[in-house]
Amino acid sequence: MLSEETKKALLDELKKDLLADGWSKPEQQLGTPVLVTTEARGVFFGYVDDYSGDPVTLKNARNCIYWHKSVGGFAGLATIGPNGSCRIGAQVGEIELRGITSVSKVEEDAVIAWEKASCVS
Numbered sequence: 001m002l003s004e005e006t007k008k009a010l011l012d013e014l015k016k017d018l019l020a021d022g023w024s025k026p027e028q029q030l031g032t033p034v035l036v037t038t039e040a041r042g043v044f045f046g047y048v049d050d051y052s053g054d055p056v057t058l059k060n061a062r063n064c065i066y067w068h069k070s071v072g073g074f075a076g077l078a079t080i081g082p083n084g085s086c087r088i089g090a091q092v093g094e095i096e097l098r099g100i101t102s103v104s105k106v107e108e109d110a111v112i113a114w115e116k117a118s119c120v121s
Helices: 004-020 073-079 108-116
Strands: 032-038 043-048 056-066 092-097 100-105
Touching: 032 056, 032 073, 032 108, 043 073, 043 092, 073 100, 073 108
Parallel strands: none
Antiparallel strands: 032 043, 032 100, 043 056, 056 092
């Protein structure tokens, strides 16, 4: 388990890397960052304009194929984001999800981790 100090240092480093790559807070352009779960046990990260109904349309969406126990379940994916032990799918420009079971707002540090996560090959 990483200490809070180590987590903060790693996230600060990720932020610097993203900013150097020309990243700006995507929610300003894409909508609200959310984590959506579905009846089919899908777990998706992306950006929405409206998440009040079913279906939900996500922009720049990715799915979590597997998360490590160190993340703390799907709720951890919304608060701290995926780590190197998770398996994250490729990004798709837009996806419509049906059978929604939950929608969680994603915290800024988790957004950075999702944006930086490697795609499983």
